[in-house]
Amino acid sequence: MSDKLKSNVPEGELADKWVNYRGTMPLVAPNNKRRIEIIVVGTGLAGAAAAATLGELGYNVKCFTFHDSPRRAHSVAAQGGINAAKNYQNDGDSVYRLFYDTIKGGDYRARESNVHRLAEVSRDIIDQCVAQGVPFAREYGGLLANRSFGGVQVQRTFYARGQTGQQLLIGAYSALSRQINRGSVKMYNRHEMLDLVLVDGKARGIITRNLLNGKIESHAAHSVVLATGGYGNVFYLSTNAMNSNVSAAWRAHKKGAYFANPCYTQIHPTCIPVSGEYQSKLTLMSESLRNDGRVWVPKKKEDCKKDPTTIPEEDRDYYLERIYPAFGNLVPRDVASRAAKYVTDEGRGVGATGLAVYLDFASAIERYGKSEAIAKGMINPSAAKIKEMGEAAVKERYGNLFHMYEKITDENPYKTPMKIFPAVHYTMGGIWVDYNLQTTIPGCFALGEANFSDHGANRLGASALMQGLADGYFVIPYTIGTFLSKEIRTPKIASDLPEFKKAEEAVTSRINQLLNVGGNQSVESFHRRLGRIMWDYCGMSRNAEGLAKARTMIQELRKEFYSDVFVPGTNEEYNPELEKALRVADFLELGELMVCDALDRNESCGGHFREEYQEEGGEAKRNDNDYMYVAAWEYLNGPDWELHKENLKYENIEVKTRSYK
Amino acid sequence: MAEKTINITLKVWREGGKYGSGKFETYPLKDIGTDMSFLEMFDVLNEELVSKKEMPVAFEHDCREGICGTCSMVIDGQPHGPMKGTTTCQLHMRSFKDGATITVEPFRAKAFPVIRDLVVDRSSFDAIIQAGGYISVNTGQAQDANSIPIEKETSEKAFDAATCIGCGACVAACPNSAAMLFTSAKVSHLGTMPQGKVEADKRVQAMVNQMDKEGFGMCSNVKACEAECPKEISVENIAIMNRAYMSSVLGSDKEA
Numbered sequence: 001m002s003d004k005l006k007s008n009v010p011e012g013e014l015a016d017k018w019v020n021y022r023g024t025m026p027l028v029a030p031n032n033k034r035r036i037e038i039i040v041v042g043t044g045l046a047g048a049a050a051a052a053t054l055g056e057l058g059y060n061v062k063c064f065t066f067h068d069s070p071r072r073a074h075s076v077a078a079q080g081g082i083n084a085a086k087n088y089q090n091d092g093d094s095v096y097r098l099f100y101d102t103i104k105g106g107d108y109r110a111r112e113s114n115v116h117r118l119a120e121v122s123r124d125i126i127d128q129c130v131a132q133g134v135p136f137a138r139e140y141g142g143l144l145a146n147r148s149f150g151g152v153q154v155q156r157t158f159y160a161r162g163q164t165g166q167q168l169l170i171g172a173y174s175a176l177s178r179q180i181n182r183g184s185v186k187m188y189n190r191h192e193m194l195d196l197v198l199v200d201g202k203a204r205g206i207i208t209r210n211l212l213n214g215k216i217e218s219h220a221a222h223s224v225v226l227a228t229g230g231y232g233n234v235f236y237l238s239t240n241a242m243n244s245n246v247s248a249a250w251r252a253h254k255k256g257a258y259f260a261n262p263c264y265t266q267i268h269p270t271c272i273p274v275s276g277e278y279q280s281k282l283t284l285m286s287e288s289l290r291n292d293g294r295v296w297v298p299k300k301k302e303d304c305k306k307d308p309t310t311i312p313e314e315d316r317d318y319y320l321e322r323i324y325p326a327f328g329n330l331v332p333r334d335v336a337s338r339a340a341k342y343v344t345d346e347g348r349g350v351g352a353t354g355l356a357v358y359l360d361f362a363s364a365i366e367r368y369g370k371s372e373a374i375a376k377g378m379i380n381p382s383a384a385k386i387k388e389m390g391e392a393a394v395k396e397r398y399g400n401l402f403h404m405y406e407k408i409t410d411e412n413p414y415k416t417p418m419k420i421f422p423a424v425h426y427t428m429g430g431i432w433v434d435y436n437l438q439t440t441i442p443g444c445f446a447l448g449e450a451n452f453s454d455h456g457a458n459r460l461g462a463s464a465l466m467q468g469l470a471d472g473y474f475v476i477p478y479t480i481g482t483f484l485s486k487e488i489r490t491p492k493i494a495s496d497l498p499e500f501k502k503a504e505e506a507v508t509s510r511i512n513q514l515l516n517v518g519g520n521q522s523v524e525s526f527h528r529r530l531g532r533i534m535w536d537y538c539g540m541s542r543n544a545e546g547l548a549k550a551r552t553m554i555q556e557l558r559k560e561f562y563s564d565v566f567v568p569g570t571n572e573e574y575n576p577e578l579e580k581a582l583r584v585a586d587f588l589e590l591g592e593l594m595v596c597d598a599l600d601r602n603e604s605c606g607g608h609f610r611e612e613y614q615e616e617g618g619e620a621k622r623n624d625n626d627y628m629y630v631a632a633w634e635y636l637n638g639p640d641w642e643l644h645k646e647n648l649k650y651e652n653i654e655v656k657t658r659s660y661k
Numbered sequence: 662m663a664e665k666t667i668n669i670t671l672k673v674w675r676e677g678g679k680y681g682s683g684k685f686e687t688y689p690l691k692d693i694g695t696d697m698s699f700l701e702m703f704d705v706l707n708e709e710l711v712s713k714k715e716m717p718v719a720f721e722h723d724c725r726e727g728i729c730g731t732c733s734m735v736i737d738g739q740p741h742g743p744m745k746g747t748t749t750c751q752l753h754m755r756s757f758k759d760g761a762t763i764t765v766e767p768f769r770a771k772a773f774p775v776i777r778d779l780v781v782d783r784s785s786f787d788a789i790i791q792a793g794g795y796i797s798v799n800t801g802q803a804q805d806a807n808s809i810p811i812e813k814e815t816s817e818k819a820f821d822a823a824t825c826i827g828c829g830a831c832v833a834a835c836p837n838s839a840a841m842l843f844t845s846a847k848v849s850h851l852g853t854m855p856q857g858k859v860e861a862d863k864r865v866q867a868m869v870n871q872m873d874k875e876g877f878g879m880c881s882n883v884k885a886c887e888a889e890c891p892k893e894i895s896v897e898n899i900a901i902m903n904r905a906y907m908s909s910v911l912g913s914d915k916e917a
Contacts, residue, residue, distance in 0.1 A: 041698055053800040068721065069787050071827055072729045089808060124801070131803035133796045133851050135820040142810030162822065167823060174795035181791040189784060212776060242721040275696045279702055282724050404727065406743075407751045410696075473800045522711045524704070568716050573678060574777040576719060577711065 004258070005632055005646045008169045008434040009113040011508035014652045015095075019115040021435075024479055026485035026559035027073035029366055035056035036484055037221035037492065041193045041207055041248050043070030044467060046448025047227030049472025054225075055179030057477055062219055063176070064183050064326045066211060066243065066579075068193040071173045074229060074241040075468060077399065078165025079286035080149065081157035082129075082465040084122040089146050093154040095119045100653060102463060105151040105332050106428070106456020106657050107606035107622065108584040109261070111630070111648060113435060121474040122466050126158055127474055132171040149461035151332035151660070157462045162286050162401040168465055169387050172472070175367035191217070192579065194507045196224060196255045196444065197499050203252075204493045207503045209511075211579060214571040216507055218500035220493035221442045224482060225476060226252060227468075230449035232265070234587045234594065236531020239271060239284040245583040246590050248449050249431050257439040258644060260452035261429035263592065263598035266459055266607050267540050268425030269295075269336035273356040282407060282423040285359070286401055287461040292364035292394065293418070295320050295336070295545070297348040297357050304350050308358055308417050319343055323617075327660040332348055334458045334620075335660060337422035342618055344421075351419045360417035360514035365390035375607045413603035422540060423447050426464060428455040428607065429597070432646075434633040436473060440632075442534075443483055446473035452630065457606025468649060494554050514581045519564030523581045528562050530584070531556065534591055538598050543611040547599040551592055558588040589639050596633070596641060603627045615657075666692040667759040671706065673718055674688035674766045677777040682797040685764070689760030695864055699742065700732065701819060702754055727751040727891065730826030733764040733833070734779050740830035740889045742904040748828065769834035772840070772876040783829050785875035786843060793867030794847040796857050809855055822850040824892045828903040831894075842886035844872045845902035846894050862909035869906055 004314040010021040017421050036059055040051040043065040051063040067073060087093040098119040103110055131137065134151050136158050137145040146155040160167040179185040195207040205220035219223065231246035253259045268284045296318045296393050298304050303311050319339055321328045340357050342351065350356050363377040369390025373381040395402065433453055438445050448468040455463065537550035569575045604613040604620035613621045630646040668691050676683030692701055700722050707717035723731040736742035742752045757763060765779065773781040781901030796870040831842035846866050880899060887896045
């Protein structure tokens with residue numbers, strides 16, 4: 001193990017580590033906090049929660065987003081819910097069970113201690129959010145309601161209709177707004193981080209571009225916290241927002257932060273299928289729908305173009321229920337996506353392109369309708385009445401999702417099954433961090449989807465919101481003290497140090513380079529081509545030959561980009577094409593690293609499926625002897641990378657083959 | 662899906678750069694698929710403009726799922742276009758007829774200055790929230806979540822107000838450019854829940870005062886805000902806010 005990769009996991013029993021560590025770690029006294037500055041980049045759940053909490057504690061926080069308002073961060077779009085080991089349903093949930101499910105769901109590729117801490121603080125998150133006024137779903141008795149998500153046999157997911165992310169983000173945004181009002185956080189909207197600045201080997205600031213006028217600015221602080229989300233947009237088509245990008249994380253990587261497990265990508269099984277060439281993004285249909293929706297395809301190929309409502313029960317293949325009776329439609333995302341791939345590969349996919357499967361609510365509508373009828377004491381209700389009441393019950397649970405589906409596809413999912421297909425949704429990989437969430441650059445921390453730490457090779461549903469808020473509200477406010485307690489004698493960092501000037505010049509020359517190519521192809525067209533390569537060779541399934549080919553293709557595409565891209569306008573104006581060009585330039589490097597990582601990992605685990613390594617029946621075949629490590633990549637010029645390994649140890653959980661059968 | 666296509670003429674407001682203080686520019690577009698979203702249609706137009714080495718039309722957008730509140734266009738006189746309860750990003754070309762001329766402008770209001778083409782500055786909304794649109798609870802201070810039972814109906818009502826995405830369509834729709842629906846949705850969301858009642862008086866005063874300071878107009882009960890709100894937030898919230906404001910001024914010794 002490289003000496004930079006010290007995980008700094010505290011000693012002691014797993015269940016006591018965090019509590020003991022928290023009670024003994026070095027702190028920064030209130031009078032010193034007032035003199036210390038922290039930069040937080042990103043205002044999603046992790047970033048807004050961190051900025052607000054650090055502000056509450058008395059630090060001077062400068063918070064940055066490229067959006068016009070912190071409330072727009074893509075956490076806002078999370079639909080289904082947030083997990084917490086509250087055991088309010090009395091169904092046997094516990095901190096250990098949430099820990100266990102998360103490690104197993106991640107296919108034994110996450111760090112035990114981090115995941116256990118996540119499970120511990122999950123309970124505090126719900127308390128905090130309710131106190132902020134987040135209107136979680138409630139039972140008639142006034143207490144909080146729960147539902148189930150994939151890979152789990154308890155009901156521990158708290159939700160706010162199909163817009164949980166929005167409500168949690170508004171909670172974090174309001175906490176952040178309060179600190180902005182108090183003056184403890186200074187907010188910089190429409191500022192994009194374009195580089196990380198190191199002084200004497202420590203992260204001491206960032207270079208930003210003001211998106212309104214192109215002004216390149218230096219911002220200095222004692223420490224830099226990155227909460228800049230994932231890199232799913234490397235695939236061009238994903239459920240990420242249009243502006244989600246890897247640039248902040250990538251710039252930190254190029255300055256010395258190792259990038260971990262970049263090939264771990266989550267392909268979400270339930271998204272609205274691609275409908276045309278012009279498609280700009282894909283839309284998720286929440287996993288919560290699999291609580292009540294049944295996934296199927298026709299048994300016979302010739303039925304695939306038929307109206308699904310005319311296909312009789314006996315001719316339908318409810319393949320998830322058939323293959324995985326224990327978990328049925330609620331298997332984890334990687335398993336469900338792969339199964340959808342297999343049935344469509346067999347030619348049993350539906351829809352115009354044959355790249356879709358059905359998600360059917362007919363039996364849920366009937367079940368809810370009947371139970372409503374009983375509740376209302378109706379004797380012999382008509383089938384139409386049952387349907388009507390059942391549709392109302394389904395609407396109450398998933399109304400906004402059904403509404404969205406209908407708007408996009410022009411089909412009514414109450415009457416005909418939804419058509420869904422897997423799409424890129426989340427990236428488990430990210431910047432390598434230790435137990436303190438510190439990267440390999442001292443003073444630089446990474447939170448939320450931007451880091452790699454908690455989800456292993458596959459993230460379970462409703463765990464991203466949990467991790468973002470855990471990192472932001474309950475982890476970084478403490479662990480940042482391990483670095484800052486040694487900085488109390490460091491005076492305010494000046495933003496006119498030569499290191500900043502040099503970084504500003506480098507950013508300016510990068511911008512000029514892009515503006516001066518003066519080629520003939522749009523940034524968008526390069527992004528689309530990169531996405532195609534990534535999806536074809538580094539998507540739902542990968543093999544050595546394809547990956548090697550993809551690496552060359554990406555290198556060639558990058559060369560072509562720098563010789564033939566066209567970026568209109570100038571730096572000194574509002575110029576979205578230039579913003580995009582800077583982001584795509586970074587994706588063109590990241591893509592190559594993802595391919596290298598996928599090629600290095602000669603096994604299948606979670607979201608990483610190598611065709612050469614599969615069990616009979618197509619299940620992923622892990623290789624624990626050789627690959628039970630975190631692959632942390634160090635950037636070398638070229639670009640090229642050197643692999644460092646953090647070996648994973650499982651002392652509190654038995655490592656076995658994941659089975660959902 | 663057998664793809665249908667239409668031909669349209671776009672009249673788009675361009676402002677800034679070579680367009681200076683602004684004018685409409687006309688763009689004919691052929692063979693636009695009806696399954697395309699309105700913003701994807703703009704993507705097609707912008708690709709065309711870039712291929713001609715021209716500056717594309719600047720417009721704001723992000724999630725394209727109707728939840729982030731970034732997109733902001735007035736389409737044929739209506740913020741977010743003709744479809745009820747729908748943001749621009751969720752509007753599809755099937756809502757338009759073959760041969761249609763579609764006029765697209767930015768959200769217009771004194772408190773939303775135009776930045777470029779269809780992009781406006783809505784930071785005045787952030788300022789209203791920063792003035793008091795929160796519950797003052799520090800991280801770690803909260804009691805167990807289930808120790809505050811809330812009647813399901815109350816919670817649902819708060820939720821209906823909380824669904825506001827902060828897009829500003831209400832302001833763009835209002836002849837007075839009032840931000841009453843936006844502000845009242847937050848006042849009502851927090852004031853309806855027991856957690857938010859503690860600071861309710863202070864909150865409503867701070868937010869209303871900030872709203873006035875930002876240069877938004879007064880409410881004259883036109884209710885265009887409700888009609889155009891992509892989240893269909895009710896004007897009842899405005900009544901709730903007015904009542905809360907009055908009682909906070911008259912019924913307490915706190916200053917307005």
